[in-house]
Amino acid sequence: xxxxxxYCLFSVLFxxxxxSGQSSQKAGFQxxxxxxxxxxxxDSDQKRVPNPVxxxxxxxxxxxxxxxxxxxxxxxxxxxxxxKKYWDYAxxxxxxxxxxxxxxxxxxAVDRYSLDLVNSGKILFDIYKKTGDSRxxxxxxxxxxxxxxxxxxxDGGYWHKKSYPWQMWLDGVYMADxxxxxxxxxxxxxxxxxxxxxxxxxxxKHTFDPKTGLNFHGYDEKRQQFWANKTTGxxxxxxxxxxxxxxxxxxxxxxxxxxxxxxxxxxxxxxQKVFSAVLKAxxxxxxVWWQVMDQPRRQGNYLESTCxxxxxxxxxxxxxxxxxxxxxLTAARTGFEGVLKQFIKxxxxxxxxxxxxxxxxxxxxxxxxxxxxxFEYYISEPIRENDAKAVGPFILAGIExxxxxxxxx
Numbered sequence: 375x376x377x378x379x380x381y382c383l384f385s386v387l388f389x390x391x392x393x394s395g396q397s398s399q400k401a402g403f404q405x406x407x408x409x410x411x412x413x414x415x416x417d418s419d420q421k422r423v424p425n426p427v428x429x430x431x432x433x434x435x436x437x438x439x440x441x442x443x444x445x446x447x448x449x450x451x452x453x454x455x456x457x458k459k460y461w462d463y464a465x466x467x468x469x470x471x472x473x474x475x476x477x478x479x480x481x482x483a484v485d486r487y488s489l490d491l492v493n494s495g496k497i498l499f500d501i502y503k504k505t506g507d508s509r510x511x512x513x514x515x516x517x518x519x520x521x522x523x524x525x526x527x528x529d530g531g532y533w534h535k536k537s538y539p540w541q542m543w544l545d546g547v548y549m550a551d552x553x554x555x556x557x558x559x560x561x562x563x564x565x566x567x568x569x570x571x572x573x574x575x576x577x578x579k580h581t582f583d584p585k586t587g588l589n590f591h592g593y594d595e596k597r598q599q600f601w602a603n604k605t606t607g608x609x610x611x612x613x614x615x616x617x618x619x620x621x622x623x624x625x626x627x628x629x630x631x632x633x634x635x636x637x638x639x640x641x642x643x644x645x646q647k648v649f650s651a652v653l654k655a656x657x658x659x660x661x662v663w664w665q666v667m668d669q670p671r672r673q674g675n676y677l678e679s680t681c682x683x684x685x686x687x688x689x690x691x692x693x694x695x696x697x698x699x700x701x702x703l704t705a706a707r708t709g710f711e712g713v714l715k716q717f718i719k720x721x722x723x724x725x726x727x728x729x730x731x732x733x734x735x736x737x738x739x740x741x742x743x744x745x746x747x748x749f750e751y752y753i754s755e756p757i758r759e760n761d762a763k764a765v766g767p768f769i770l771a772g773i774e775x776x777x778x779x780x781x782x783x
Contacts, residue, residue, distance in 0.1 A: 402711060404711075404714055407776060408773070408779065409772055411714070411772045412447075412771075412776070414725075414726050415768050415772070416460060420459070420463060421723075421725055425470075426444065426463055427466075427470050427471065429445075430761065430762040430763075437478050437494060438494065439494060439549055440762035442493045442495070443767075444766045445463065445464035445467045445468075446496050446766065447765070447766040447767070447773075448460040448461070449461060449464045449497055449500055450769070451769055461500075461504075465501055467494075468497055472509055476509035476510070476515075478513050484516060485536075487520065487533070489524075489545075489546040489549040490549050491517075491549075492553050492554075493553065495517040495553045496556065498511075499560060517557075521566075524550075527576075529576055531577070531580070532546060538739070541592055541593065541737070542580060542581070542592065544577060544590075544619055544620040545615070546573075546577075547574060550570075551569075551570035552627050552629070554566045555571075555629070555631060556630045568637075570631075571641060574623070574624065577589070577593070578648070580607065583608075583668070586654075587647070587650065587654070588617055588648075588651045588652065588655065588668065590608040590610070591737060592609040592616075595607060599738050600746065601737050610749075611748070611749055613735055614663055614680070614681030615678070615684065615763065616735075617652060618683075618684025621648060621652060624641070624644065624645045625692050628641060645692055649688070653702065657670065661705075661712035662679075663682045664676070664677060665681070665752055666753065674753045675749075675753060676753065679728050679731050680731050680732060682712070683770075685709065686710050686767070686775075687770045689702040689706040690706040691774045694774055694777055706771070710771060710772070713771075716730070717729045717730050728759065728764045731757065731758050731761035731763065732752075732756075733755055733761060
């Protein structure tokens with residue numbers, strides 16, 4: 375009897391499952407289960423881009439963080455569905471970009487010291503396990519070597535890139551640190567796990583905005599960048615996708631932090647603190663999130679899909695892992711439904727597209743006058759459809775929501 379009551383309460387909270395005889399797998403979400411939405415997105419993306427080296431509009435094979443994100447999502451989709459086409463898609467990316475000696479092609483070089491170049495290494499763990507091919511271990515070792523020698527701030531924080539000295543960006547935590555933590559867990563290197571946690575501690579310390587509880591996009595230790603506050607070193611605004619990268623990083627790093635690690639509880643507290651602020655920023659009407667999170671409804675601002683899918687994935691996974699309470703599950707559910715309503719478009723050929731994706735944003739660089747971290751800058755960058763940075767998290771979000779459903783069916 376107690377289990378039945380628990381199930382009914384969950385149903386009311388999560389999916390309003392028991393109504394009008396609907397299948398619990400399909401209630402809400404426009405009558406399609408979360409995993410089916412993930413499959414529809416992955417299938418649509420594979421139809422648009424049959425060869426994963428050309429994901430995200432690249433014109434030539436490139437070792438690129440966005441390709442790795444979509445390929446990782448396909449790997450996770452294979453783990454759930456056991457449909458080999460998803461695993462094969464990720465494998466083909468690695469197979470084409472890593473030569474028979476384990477050298478990473480497509481523009482990778484250790485001495486470029488770019489955290490972005492580490493991200494695609496996440497797909498290599500599973501490929502190495504399944505194939506036993508040593509070239510993938512060699513490639514992972516190269517990425518780990520980069521992190522061992524990566525330039526750092528005086529307190530140990532990674533520079534986002536060698537070309538961005540003394541700067542930490544939120545997205546860098548996602549690019550490098552889940553890989554570092556997994557490498558440490560797989561190959562028994564405690565220091566790699568400790569370093570991943572250190573990066574979280576430092577980015578949280580340096581980018582925290584006491585006004586909103588959110589995190590500024592970037593931090594300059596030397597306060598020399600024109601976009602940096604001369605007192606705090608932070609950039610000026612809360613950019614949605616930077617916050618999204620950070621949220622995904624937090625839950626993904628925790629996968630590889632041992633239960634008895636002395637910093638694990640502290641890391642979970644950071645998750646709870648950051649996620650509580652993101653929850654407050656969820657748009658009350660549409661249930662998705664804004665491009666510039668500290669300026670909601672300001673003229674020119676817009677509801678943005680890449681950060682929204684990232685937050686939904688992060689909330690659902692955090693609930694699934696027991697880090698946060700049920701209100702985050704509710705936010706993930708309503709957020710996913712909001713994404714379907716606000717951003718998903720059905721195409722004549724049977725595929726689906728995700729719209730309102732900010733193509734790219736950064737701070738400073740070759741054309742600093744165009745990347746000044748202002749509100750006007752963030753809303754001026756191109757908006758496009760089917761950006762990899764929305765496609766990947768959308769797939770991952772559907773998987774996490776489905777796994778929660780499965781536990782309660």
